Amino acid sequence: MALEMRPICEKCETGLAHDAKAYICSHECTFCGSCTVAMDGVCPNCGGELVRRPRRKMEG
Numbered sequence: 001m002a003l004e005m006r007p008i009c010e011k012c013e014t015g016l017a018h019d020a021k022a023y024i025c026s027h028e029c030t031f032c033g034s035c036t037v038a039m040d041g042v043c044p045n046c047g048g049e050l051v052r053r054p055r056r057k058m059e060g
């Protein structure tokens with residue numbers, strides 16, 4: 001199963017482009033940068049650590 005790249009922040013529903021600054025937890029909850037900062041980098045859904053979502057694997 002491929003990682004699903006969610007296109008919006010789960011909290012404020014801001015659109016997140018593939019190369020946008022987005023954060024994701026191990027359960028694939030996805031948030032924008034401002035929400036992640038506001039939540040201290042902790043996922044409100046599962047309590048996991050939010051890390052910078054990698055850009056698309058295929059670069060160039």
Ligand SMILES: [Zn+2]
Nearest residue numbers: 009012032035
């Ligand atoms: Zn947000």
Ligand SMILES: [Zn+2]
Nearest residue numbers: 025029043046
């Ligand atoms: Zn989570």
